[in-house]
Amino acid sequence: MSTPHFTQFLGLLVLFLAILFVVGPFLGRYMRRAVEEGNFSLTAWGRPIERVLYRVAGVRADAEMGWKQYAIAVLVFNVIGVIAVYALQRVQGLLPLNPQAFGAVSPDSSFNTAISFVTNTNWQGYSGESTMSYLTQMLALTVQNFVSAATGIAVVFVLIRGFARHTSATIGNFWVDITRTTLYVLLPLSVITALLLVSQGVIQNFDGYxxxxxxxxxxxxxxxxxxxxxxxxxxxxxxxxxxxxxxxxxxAMGPVASQEAIKMLGTNGGGFFNANSAHPYENPTPLSNFIEMLAIFLIPAALCFTFGEMVRDRRQGVAVLASMTVIFVVMAVAAMASEQHITAALSSLSIDHAASALQAGGNMEGKEVRFGISATSLFATITTAASCGAVNAMHDSFTAIGGLVPMLLMQLGEVVFGGVGSGLYGMLVYAVLAVFIAGLMIGRTPEYLGKKIEAYEMKMTAVAILVTPLLVLVGTAIAVMLEPGRAGVFNPGTHGFSEILYALSSASNNNGSAFAGLSANTPFYNTLLAAAMWFGRFWIIVPVLAMAGSLAAKRRTPVTAGTMPTHGPLFIVLLVGSVLLVGALTYVPALALGPVAEQLQPAAVTAAAK
Structure with a gap:
């Protein structure tokens, strides 16, 4: 790795994290009060709107729910969302705001897209500028960008309440949580971000092409x-x-900035255009690129501070944030270091990739010159750490290890910052696992934040942690074994396997990014990936809600001399180790067949030649 490039990357990373950690505590405190308090002065402007929405929907804002009732509300709301998004795509040719006169989207693609946007995955098997009308982009996709993100935030608030409350039979009201999150958090931040993006050249219009x-x-x-x-x-x-x-x-034209803002803030991903955030109308300048990266991590980082505020121990939130940051920084440096080398195919041609006045140096294949390797490597690490499918480069063109980094970040369960809400509740599940392991080591009943972790919580933890590896590995095996699955592979051999593994990892963990060498807009992949996205989302949410209900009903155990601290360096190491241990044990065999084998192939060929 050349020193100038590393210095540039390190400076960018330090600036990014510094802004994030300065803004995070203020936003975290604001979110707690905006969602939890009905008389918060900064949200007084929206209370009349809130009351009207509850009245129209027939919702009692003062009536809380048990975990089962909350889970049913989540599932019903999202099933209705799937039906609405599917229907809008199928009839878009008959609706207004369609200057290019796009016809109906095919049934399998409509089904896949509906599941994708409702589950906060935003996987796209189609080209946005040649498929979706402006109305579909706004009314179907952008709306789901808001409410799917709000669903994740609502669920993490429920889990935090489970730790914060004691002897409680209720965990909140889903309709209140999702309304306040959308109205007071996502909407204001999206307006600000959209205006910043427009100032950089992101388009926002209803013109014809x-x-x-x-x-x-x-x-x-x-x-x-x-x-x-x-x-x-x-x-x-x-x-x-x-x-x-x-x-x-x-x-192509369209209302891009409004969708771009919430796609980043809600860690939704996807893109108005097929080229996604590499398109100059979505991401025109280095500053817009930095704004978009910051928007992706902003809410997930702030929620760690919200967590500390709600459990009345800010050190707990800082410990979780520190664990996420350690993994993220290591992964970001690994991606950057790998992309400073060219791919094996170019290396075999003896191509000079050193930096000079005429070239950036390193693996610039598939990257935008206006961003370069540093900003691209950081963006790829951020978007896959945070369950955001937005990309500003072709991940399929990364080196073997450069492609392994985003793949592994997804396979860790999208808990390194992760999606809005989903990242934190995923990491808290791992925290429960970590204290359970620690309890076994010292022979004590494990406790976390004053709540005893017993058999029921561990069963829910096991389900939440193991469901996505099951979906990824079984789905990959099905795609590799069946001809329709192999037919979509553009590259044969190890890289082709990596394309399939990446796609299933992305779908099951609700990320949405892709290697893009896989032709996935087929009935086979649209159906397979839709199933992975749906179960990858809700087979985790339901156990998390069940755990929250169980924890809220427990009494708080007083801290004693034998209580393991969960806010110091030892716990951070234990939490990071638990995340990496599960990921390594689960995915190493599959990774060995894909990116690891691809990395070792040049050495094997050289050895054979000798």
């Missing part, structure tokens, strides 16, 4: 077709091509 004149005409060939649209063949049966020339380029 525009044709721009090219400086230089582009000549190319394409297969010739007859009047029926069938390929024309020569006497030997080969396709006939014809020379073409174009002097214009069509530029």
């Amino acid at each position: 525009k044709d721009a004149n090219l400086v230089t005409a582009v000549e190319y060939t394409q297969p010739k077709v007859d009047a029926a649209g069938q390929p024309v063949l020569d006497p030997q049966g080969k396709p006939v091509t014809e020379a073409m020339k174009t002097t214009t380029q069509t530029l």
